[in-house]
Amino acid sequence: MFDGMKSKLNDISTIKLLCERAEAHALLDQQREPGAEHFLLAALDLPDGTARLAFEQVGVEPGAVRAAIERQYTDALRSIGLNANMPADTPVSTKPGVYQAAPSGREVMEELAATRKHHSPLLGAHVVGIVAGMSHGVAARALRILGVDCSALKTAADAIAGVGRLQAFDR
């Protein structure tokens, strides 16, 4: 029982960190509400290191994700014949009040909530597994730019998350 409570408290702390990091990445991206791509970057920041491990297992440098997100925007503009760079940064600040994510970010959070019974503890790899399963949107396009086989990434992330769960049971 004590282990269960400890695990739940750890998960709450991880969710808090995940949301804070996602919001920080969204603001850097000049967006107020974090999307799936920002949760993916936030997962790579988590100290458990499992999100990074999932990327490494499919042969992708985790540090390349941010640049791929930016590139999918420029590629998308180029696809309609527009060569445009983002204007100089005008800082964006958070909306006051309740934490709000963009629809794709909410999808990630809802999936994390729906599968919470399988998280013991919640790991970055869980987030990677969810985002890798999204076939459309900014994150999906960024992963395609990186040449990621999303089903392989999801399999790797799910396997790592399973390992994390077993390790937690051993504690």
Place this chain on the structure above:
Amino acid sequence: MVDLHDITVPTDPDEALAAVVALRRLADSIERQAVRSALRQGWSWARIAQALGITKQAAHKRLSDVAADNGSR
């Protein structure tokens, strides 16, 4: 200068929708930069809202942090 006739909408929906997302992000960024510049030049929120074709309340709600950054509210 961009000639709008040169803009071709991709036939692949995924590609076309990606372009829409990128254009919105670009427009948002240009809007913030323009509002910042307007505020620095002493424009009122009423004038900015009129130029954007939105209400003063809507402009302030969406862009008030640009004002905060500028040091004028």
